[in-house]
Amino acid sequence: MWESNGPAVTALGASPALAAAGTLAWAVARPRAGLRQRLGRLARPVTACAALSLTTGFALPTAGPGAHWKLAGAAVLLLLLAVVTRWSPPRELICTLPPTALAVALWPLPLVTGETFLEAIGIATFWLLPVVGAVAAGAYPRRQELRRRRAVAEARSAQRLHLSRDLHDFVAHDVSGIVVQAQAARFVAATDPSHAVLALERIEKAGLRALASMDRAVEMLHGPEAPAVDPLPDVSRLPSLIRNFNAAGATEAELVMAPQVADALSREVGAAAYRVVVEALTNVRRHAPGAHHATVVLTRTATTVEIRVTNDCGAGSAPSHHRASPGGLGLPALTEQARTLGGTLSAGPIGGGGWQLTVALPTSLPKRTS
Structure with a gap:
């Protein structure tokens, strides 16, 4: 039989508390470099401490100073459980939680004599409450960090999508003009060098605009500390x-817009409307190269602005069929953006083999409420 007050009993009774305290001290009483990694590796040591607490709790006598050590061990296990919940991988946490919860819930049972089964269940249930509190204390910051990481990932994804749309809508438009001008210069270089020189000048201007668009995209990647860039x-x-479009190809574009339309639109809607026209004209150049005429009409009502871009088929040409660009952008991206701003987009063929794109946007965005 064990002697209730012997040094061996005291040492064994104190061993779970000392082991748990030593585990915690090992994790935090070192240089802060790598602290998070050490805290994430506590699951297995905590499981061993819980198993030691369960073993010694029912093997040693109930009287003597061992009771105080058991209480101290349960308190340190609760602290370690909160740390494990916060930092350990989910798989290791699942393995650590049951034995630790049992060790904390059952530690007072050997100290109580003559209790009924229901009383024992009540005592264990009561001591499960601190376990729930420790798990909640570790789970809450873990959940907040997970939400923050998801928010950062979503923000980065939105930024990448925004940049890809900028590159597609503006750079692709200028590059398409460069291609058209280069093709024209190749045909007239031998017969009329002066026209070839004009085409090269237009190619230079389009290239500079494309570089400016890429510079703007790169500046946005540098974050809020980047130097100020020109707005969209x-x-x-x-x-x-329209002037640049007419100078770069055979299709003649015409703009019909009342002067007060620009003043009536918010900055976001104005940029979106410009983006719509750029994409529509780029599609005309790509998918209806034989078109003779294109019309861009902006009309405004009390609450909306309508952008309508129409092009003909061209004499002797097949009916034009505008498509989304190979990268999955173009009209699908514009449709999504119009819906985000509270507008609508429709596109399709019209009589005579032409094509029409119609977008309706609110003149201003509703204010967000916090």
């Missing part, structure tokens, strides 16, 4: 866009 163009830049 809005409908006030449409006249120059």
Whole structure:
């Protein structure tokens, strides 16, 4: 039989508490470099401490100073359980939680004599409450960090999508103009060098615009500390866009827009409207190269602005069929953006073999409520 007050009993009774305290001290009483990794590796040592507590709790006498050590061991196990819940991988946490919960819930049972089964269940249930509290204390910051990481990942994904749309809508438009001008210069270089020189000048301007668009995208990647960059163009830049389009190819584009339309649109809607026109004209150049005429019409009502871009088929040409670009952008991306802004987009063939794109956007975005 064990002697209730012997040094061996005291040492064995104190061993779970000392082991748990030593485990915690090993994790935190070292340089902070690698602290998170050490805390994430505590699951197995905590499981061993819980098993030792269960073994000694029912093997040793109930009287004597061992009771105080058991209480101290349960308290340290609760602290370790919170740390494991916060930092350990889910698979290891699942293995550590049951024995640790049992060790904390059952530690007072050997100290109580004459209790009924229901009383023992009540005592164990009561001591499960601190276990729940420890798990909640570790799970809450873990959940918050997970939500933060997801928010950061979603923000990065949205930024990448935004940048890809910018590169597609603006750079692809200028590159398409460069291709058209280069093709024209190749045919007239031998017979009319002066026209070839004009085409090269237009190629240079289109290339500079494409570089400016890429510079703007790169500056956005540098975050809020980056130098200020020019804002995205809005409908006030449409006249120059139409001039550049007419100079770069055989299709003649015409803009019909009342002067007050630009002043009536918010910055976001104005940039979206400009993006719509850029994408529509780029599609005309790609998918209807034989078109003779394109019309861009912006009309405004009390609450919306309608952008309608129409092109003909061209004499002797097959009916035009505008498509999404190979990268999955183009019209699908514009449709999603229009829906995000509270608008609508429709596109399809019209009589005579032409094509029409119609987008309706609210003149201003509703204010967000916090």
